[in-house]
Amino acid sequence: MxxxxxxxxxxxxxxxxxxxxxxxxxxxxxxxxxxxxxxxxxxxxxxxxxxxxxxxxxxxxxxxxxxxxxxxxxxxxxxxxxxxxxxxxxxxxxxxxxxxxxxxxxVIDKNKIEAETGEIIEATITNGKVSVKGIACDKEYNFADVKDATCQTCRxxxxxxxxxxxxxxxxxxQSDFSDVIALENKSDAERKAYFKEQMSKCIRCYACRNACPMCYCQECFVDCNAPKWLTGGVDTAENLLFQTGRALHLAGRCVECGACSRACPQGVDIRALSRKVNKDVKEMYNHESGISEDIKPALNVYSSDDPETFLVKE
Known part of the structure; x- marks a missing residue:
C-alpha cells in the first residue's frame, strides 16, 4: 500500500x-x-x-x-x-x-465497527487487520469481515x-443478485413492511443525492414548485416517493458505488431499490452502466427486437 x-x-x-x-x-x-x-x-x-x-x-x-x-x-x-x-x-x-x-x-464499513465498539477513538489498519480502540471496547477485525456491503457485491x-x-x-x-432475489421472494406484505420500516428512518436530508455522482441535475424533481412533487415535511410515503423516483432516474446509470448508502446518517437501505433496478436493467436490456466506451446508455438505445413484455397485448 x-x-x-x-x-x-x-x-x-x-x-x-x-x-x-x-x-x-x-x-x-x-x-x-x-x-x-x-x-x-x-x-x-x-x-x-x-x-x-x-x-x-x-x-x-x-x-x-x-x-x-x-x-x-x-x-x-x-x-x-x-x-x-x-x-x-x-x-x-x-x-x-x-x-x-x-x-x-x-472500503471499511465504519458503522458496522461502531455498532460494537461505540465511537472510535483510535484505529490502525495493518496487513489486513483493523485494530480499533472504542468508547465501549477495543477490538481487532479482519478487514474482510468489516468490508462495506457494496464492496462485497462489486464486480x-x-x-x-x-x-x-x-x-x-x-x-x-464472484457476485450475483442473490440479495435482490431474496427480497423479491418475500410476499407483497413483507416487502411493504420492509420498505415502510426503512422509509420511516429517512429524514430527507438528501445526503444520498448529494453524494451520488449521477445526481447532477441543476434542479431536482423534489425541489420543483411546478409541478410540486413533495411537501416540505417528512413522512414515510413521501420518503418512498423520493427514493423510488431517484432510483428510477438512475436506471441504467447507477454504478453501484454505494456512496448514497454510506452518506446516509440514518442507515436507510437505499441499495435495496438501486440493486433491484440494476438487476432489472441487466435482465431486460443486458446492460451494465459505465463498463465500456462502446456501450451506449440503456435509455439511449432503441431496438426493433425489443420484446416489450411490459405491454399488455390484446
Missing part, C-alpha cells in the same frame, strides 16, 4: 509541475479515525497530503464536473465507471481529464477507463 501511495504522490507531483493539470483530485486523511476526505491538490508542494487505503470511500467522480480546468483524478473501479457515464452524458470533456486508475480491495474493482495504472489488479469476486 505504501508503494501505491508513493506512486500516486510522484505522479501528482509530476503532472502539476509540468502544468499538465491544474488540480489533482484524491484523498487525504480525515479528522476522524477510519475516515478519509476528498483532497484537491493544486501545488506540487502539497502532494504529500494524498493517501490511499481502505478508508478512501468517496466516489471522486462526484467532484470532477464541478471542478474547473484540467484535472487528474484518482479512480477506483466504481469511480471510473461513474466517469465513463458522465463522459457519455457530456458532463465531462475527456481532454480535460487525466485518470489515475487504482484497483480497490474494498468491477479494477478501473475500466484510465490514462495511468498504479499498483496491481484485484481479483474480481
Amino acid at each position: 505504501n508503494s501505491i501511495i508513493d506512486d500516486i504522490r510522484e505522479t501528482a507531483r509530476q503532472l502539476l509541475a509540468e502544468g499538465k493539470v491544474d488540480v489533482v483530485i484524491g484523498y487525504e486523511k480525515g479528522s476522524l479515525p477510519l475516515k478519509s476526505t476528498p483532497c484537491f491538490v493544486r501545488s506540487p508542494q502539497d502532494v504529500d497530503k494524498l493517501i490511499w487505503d481502505e478508508t478512501c470511500e468517496n466516489n471522486l467522480a462526484t467532484y470532477a464536473a464541478q471542478t474547473a480546468g484540467k484535472k487528474a483524478i484518482i479512480a477506483k473501479g466504481c469511480d471510473s465507471r461513474a466517469l465513463m457515464v458522465l463522459l457519455q452524458e457530456n458532463q465531462l470533456v475527456r481532454d480535460d481529464l487525466y485518470i489515475i486508475g487504482v484497483s480497490c480491495p474494498g 468491477y474493482p479494477n478501473p475500466v477507463i484510465l490514462d495511468l495504472k498504479i499498483g496491481g489488479s484485484v481479483e474480481v469476486p
Whole structure:
C-alpha cells in the first residue's frame, strides 16, 4: 500500500509541475479515525497530503464536473465507471481529464465497527487487520469481515477507463443478485413492511443525492414548485416517493458505488431499490452502466427486437 501511495504522490507531483493539470483530485486523511476526505491538490508542494487505503470511500467522480480546468483524478473501479457515464452524458470533456486508475480491495464499513465498539477513538489498519480502540471496547477485525456491503457485491474493482495504472489488479469476486432475489421472494406484505420500516428512518436530508455522482441535475424533481412533487415535511410515503423516483432516474446509470448508502446518517437501505433496478436493467436490456466506451446508455438505445413484455397485448 505504501508503494501505491508513493506512486500516486510522484505522479501528482509530476503532472502539476509540468502544468499538465491544474488540480489533482484524491484523498487525504480525515479528522476522524477510519475516515478519509476528498483532497484537491493544486501545488506540487502539497502532494504529500494524498493517501490511499481502505478508508478512501468517496466516489471522486462526484467532484470532477464541478471542478474547473484540467484535472487528474484518482479512480477506483466504481469511480471510473461513474466517469465513463458522465463522459457519455457530456458532463465531462475527456481532454480535460487525466485518470489515475487504482484497483480497490474494498472500503471499511465504519458503522458496522461502531455498532460494537461505540465511537472510535483510535484505529490502525495493518496487513489486513483493523485494530480499533472504542468508547465501549477495543477490538481487532479482519478487514474482510468489516468490508462495506457494496464492496462485497462489486464486480468491477479494477478501473475500466484510465490514462495511468498504479499498483496491481484485484481479483474480481464472484457476485450475483442473490440479495435482490431474496427480497423479491418475500410476499407483497413483507416487502411493504420492509420498505415502510426503512422509509420511516429517512429524514430527507438528501445526503444520498448529494453524494451520488449521477445526481447532477441543476434542479431536482423534489425541489420543483411546478409541478410540486413533495411537501416540505417528512413522512414515510413521501420518503418512498423520493427514493423510488431517484432510483428510477438512475436506471441504467447507477454504478453501484454505494456512496448514497454510506452518506446516509440514518442507515436507510437505499441499495435495496438501486440493486433491484440494476438487476432489472441487466435482465431486460443486458446492460451494465459505465463498463465500456462502446456501450451506449440503456435509455439511449432503441431496438426493433425489443420484446416489450411490459405491454399488455390484446
